[in-house]
Amino acid sequence: MKKAHSDHSKAITGVKEDRPISSPRLTLAGLSLSMLLSSLGVSIANVALPTLAQIFAASFQEVQWVIIAYLLAITITIVTAGRIADLFGHKRVFLTGIFLFAAASVLCGLAPELWILITARTVQGLGAAIMMALTMVFVRETVSKERMGSAMGLLGTMSAVGTALGPSLGGLILSGPGWQFLFLAMAPLGILSFVLTYFTLPRDRQAGGKEQQGFDSLGTAILGLTLAAYALAVTLGNGQFGRLNLCLFLAAVSGTGFFVLVESKSKSPLIRLSLFRKTALSSSLGLNVIVSTVMMSTLVVGPFYLSRTLALDEALVGLVLSAGPVISAISGIPAGRLVDYYGAPFMIRAGLLTMMAGSLALSLLPSLFGMTGYIIAIAVLTPGYQLFQASNNTVVMGTVEPDQKGVISGMLNLSRNLGLITGASAMGAVFALASASENITSADAQSIATGMQITFATATLLIAIAFLVSIMADHTPWHRRVLPQQDSR
Template identity: 30%
Template sequence: MTDSRAAATPPHPKDAWPALWALVIGFFMILVDTTIVSVANPAIKAALDPATNNLDNVVWVTSAYLLTYSVPLLITGRLGDRFGPKNIYLVGLAIFTAASLACGLSTSLGMLIAARAVQGLGAAMMTPQTMAVITRTFPADRRGAAMGLWGATAGVATLVGPLAGGLLVDGFGWEWIFYINVPVGIVAFVLAWRLVPKLPTSPHRFDIPGVVLSALALFLIVFGLQEGEHFDWAPWVWGMVVTGVVVLAVFVWTQRRTTREPLVPLDLFRERNFSVANVAIAAVGFTVTSMALPQMFYLQLARGLTPTESALLLIPLAILSGVLAPFAGRLLDRTDPRVLLVPGLLLVAGSLVLYSALIFADAAIWAFLVPAALMGIGNAGMWGPLATTATRNLPPRQAGAGAGIYNTTRTVGSVIGSASIAAFMQARLEANLPGAGDATSGFGSEGLPAQIVGGFSTAMGQALILPILVSLVGLVAVLFMRRPSVIPRRGDRAADAPAAASAPAAAGE
């Protein structure tokens, strides 16, 4: 095939950095928009859903976004391969920015959840393109440093999101956590338009039945988990979850048997490190999403901190993660990924254990800076190394598909974590404050009556047990990684040749 798709050539590695920085701005905005909502949840609940004590209502502001973000990732990765990562990224960024404006203009919880769902669709179009560009423009011996920037972006976003959310909620109102995306989105669009190159594309067929089956399976599972506590775990709720699991199994079966190009190329999972990295990133997504809710509800409602004050406690996390992640990426280019991943995941799990212990002890507020610091160090050895390990051996023609799979598993983990923590928090509240779900006044943003602070705090501390256990699942998974083959040193032409030559070859397939 010789057409305009083959005319584009990949940039030289030194020219790939400006393109990556332009894409990272949008990726950063996506991550900020996830973490920023965790701080604003109490304010959103007080403004749009003040009459109930069911925390799962406001959690759908996060879950709707994560659901519509995760479901299309498999196909949006392929869209990037077919039409070019730049084009798909720009369309997604435009949708995301417009939906952010709609979120800020929402006057009811239902309107906000609907706008967040559209926002998730835009994010789904953007995310795989960042990893695909790294895979296709950076040779293997430089990819760790590039993924280090990707990991640092995640770390810094954990600070900027909650801190910006706290400042905006306190100063202007919860609506401004969404309005702020509009000018940032416009700047990101202009930079991506100018700096991101047009990469060669490959023809792909799209597995529409696979898209439908995967979407149906995820919806049934997540909706069942999210609403289970609200409906007292009625038999039909369990039926939805079980049906979702069955549909998911059917989806995997069809992917294996399809004679056309599958939505998920299962042969990618023959690479052990790719498979293990996907399991681990699902556990990481679950942990990071689920730990934020009990932390923020405890700090703001039980301890009376403002959103800004509670976000300031995350400063050590973001600073250490942002500073250390690039160094971890460079080290990963020369070592076994387990050298970074095992201590990283151990530190994350340990920090959550310490956080829970501090809640039970009613510790001084400053003490919560300690687990935040430990988590920051752990994050540096977790995000970038997992992404690098997953994408190191991906064939360029399937860079988008691999990035879509990886980001899908990460985000599905986040969706399930968000849904599960809501149910678990509600269960712990019922256990420690019997009748809390039937009370006539809701948990507002002005703190709690003194007589229930103890029970509420205990419930939030117990809720952290869930992300602790799941983080340990990720730790066990990475132990099964194998040391990758030796990567040639920088400057070795043999190492650079595949990255430079593969894209034109793929375009002609």
């Protein structure tokens, strides 16, 4: 009877049997917690910037590096973290990442100087990069393909919960125990994630001889410098693209070309260039950049429109802005189940169509219905984003080669991060240009409303291009592998 019950449980969850402890819920709990922590690491620190500026007697530009250092560390190291895990063991590297995150959280909370806090945040970002890169890898290893969409949806939900929880939880902590506990509070959660994953994740398999040929140190260094140059090019200058930004951007372009040259001649490349010959993979990464760019526009444009055009007070602006993460958290798991039922490639296009409708609604509805129109548009756009993320991640991770799982997962997360920082700069520039204002902070209400309409009309066009790309891309080989398996009985 017990055996029958166990078999029935495994049939429902679709989980494989090669784990030390056969507990799929505990496994997903540990992985979900690591995903929550990596997103919470950004959002919970944002709310503390004014306090940190006062505590450390620093300018706002200086304390911004508490955020920038974390994001840069993730962007620069996430692909490398995945490749190191492919070479030396996913579980071993994943646990190391959680340990780094938890230890750095303690160091952040105890930092007596701003430079120590920024350094600790860099280490915390490194831990977060490892966690983000490998969470999807373990979903692929522990969840069957017919349930992978649901698992990816759960990860999307936890990421959204971390984003939504940060400002409110951070505000409560700041008004109570103090800023140190913004970081110290994440340490016990990191320890809990470490314990859960240590006892439930599958053991690392012994790597074959080919996988141990060597590590591409030169390619890794070039990629890191290239990504750092690009990230700094679009974040420095307080919104002004000056000579330094141009030099950094040109360095990033040159670094990309040099990286491709080095990888084409490397015996053990960090990234196999042949992977990009697969149209499905290349298009999926490109779509991820476009979609993340559009989603960032809501965070760039939304606050200006709500506060300046609709004249909402700060509390109400925060409440309206929290609608997106809340809706994202609610829609993540249902989106994953739809992917399992209808198949990932089909749902990529469904998600993009929904996002297109949401972007168009953001361009039109707020001018007609004000705050209500804005919330309605967000309620259309955000579920479309979750549907796209769950299906796109499932398509990519469903067929990746075993020795490339970490690096491909890292590239997925990197493409998302690049989209976010591109959206903050490029869509911010579109908004400023459309508002016809040299200084967006002094623009009048009507100019900001016009800027918002044009920005999201541009976003609609970008999603339409992404939709056409998804149609032209050949997903057929991937489609057959990630569709839900039918019961043959």
